[in-house]
Amino acid sequence: MYCNIVNRIRLLFRKDRESYFCFYRMLGFFPKNIKLYEQALLHKSILVRSDNGRLLNNERLEFLGDAILDAVVADIVYKKFDGKREGFLTNTRSKIVQRDTLNQIGKELGLDKLIKFSNQQSSHNSYLCGNAFEALVGAMYIDRGYKACQYFIENKIIGKYINLEKVSREEVNFKSRLIEWCQKNKLTISYELVNDDYDKTNSPTFECNVLIEDLISGHGVGYSKKESHQNAAQEALKRVKNNSAFAKQLFAIRDSKIAAEEPADNAVEESASVESQDTETA
Template sequence: MVWKILRSKSESDTKLIAAIRNFAGFTPSNLELYRLATLHSSIAKPNSKGLKDSNERLEYLGDAILGAAVADYLFKKFPYKDEGFLTEIRSRIVNREALNLLARKIGIGNIVQFDNKNLHLQQVILGNTLEAIVGAVYLDKGYLRCKKFVIDKLIAPNYDLDEIVNSNSNHKSKLIEWSQREGKIIRFEIVEVKKSKNRKEFTAQVMIDNEAKGTGYGNNKKKAEQDAAFKTIELLQIQNTE
């Protein structure tokens, strides 16, 4: 049955179906939702109403569904923790940096459709695309199936909750502490700010002793600097700085 479905589709649809089956564990019922979920606004074309059909609306929906599913999971996982703790752990799981890494790990980069002339665009849109796919799963399969996908396929296999609970997520602070111990001169520079219709995209660069290290991206200065710090820590292999 699955082979018949795949055989009747185009090569791009076959690739998309195979990818969804690989990371989600099911065959999509409404493939159009997933086509839209992987379509970035950089190549989206206007529809009959003059609006671009891209994944931005699904991203909005998926962000809310993902947050609700993770909140539900943490609420039951930690029955004696207060709301401040639960909010912090959820933010560490669903923040832009973490979602970009997760999306890259499960292969979203192989199916996202975007303007590939922009060299760094894919690095900052993978998490958004993953949220859009969550929105597509919700519309295609319903909330309970979507929640199961989020927990069983995204969270449980890819996150170490004990490590998340015990980790310091302030990468910038960790990097500054390391530089002080090592006698290095460190600074963070915002090297580019791109503006689109609905958002800004900041590019941050870490400089250590005037040498460029990690480059980070985010929708505000703080997130871009945190992303740049995280990538520098990985680059220099100094994850454990406490």
């Protein structure tokens, strides 16, 4: 606290004091090397070079921040849910550090107003805020160390933007859930890419169908194949849950396939039995 007061007084005489105070309001402490935090807000679509001519963007900081965030969140989840099994802890951590969650946190922090990117770059495509948030954690780690990152996540993010109890109960991986449902009911599942195109901002889009027993069961569109799969799976889950007639149709297709395969299997068994008898006779 004393350090922050001293830094606040010193900053009153700096021309770039507003940038320092901006990060202070967001992080809870003043940066030592503010250039790291500024770089965390630079998207690769902006051509900015360092004094030695090297291109600057937030990708390397994002890579580092991703690893640090995983470690900090794992520590928090481990302590919060005492006695819970590894699978539960892994699933809860994944839901916290998933791209959609980080993107929302980034927006709540106001990163969408601070990130520098080309106007042609679509924010909903590359999750600019989520990526910048990870890069910010990376910058924080280099500038202040692991404990500062831990303080930031525990005091500025968890509780304020994330309810751990609620998150632990949420089901967000629709694709995995649909696969489990199909495996339980012995149904085949596959995904097919229907179309890949570009939107008005020249960002790639993907359109896919999820097929259960070769029957189109859900349709999804997204700015990545993974996102389109998740959206298709979500639609399929709603359909099999709310439309009993559709679910019965899937089971009927499954049963007819099984019935069609049984005569062939019986024929093979009968042939094997005859061969065995001939061998014994001989």
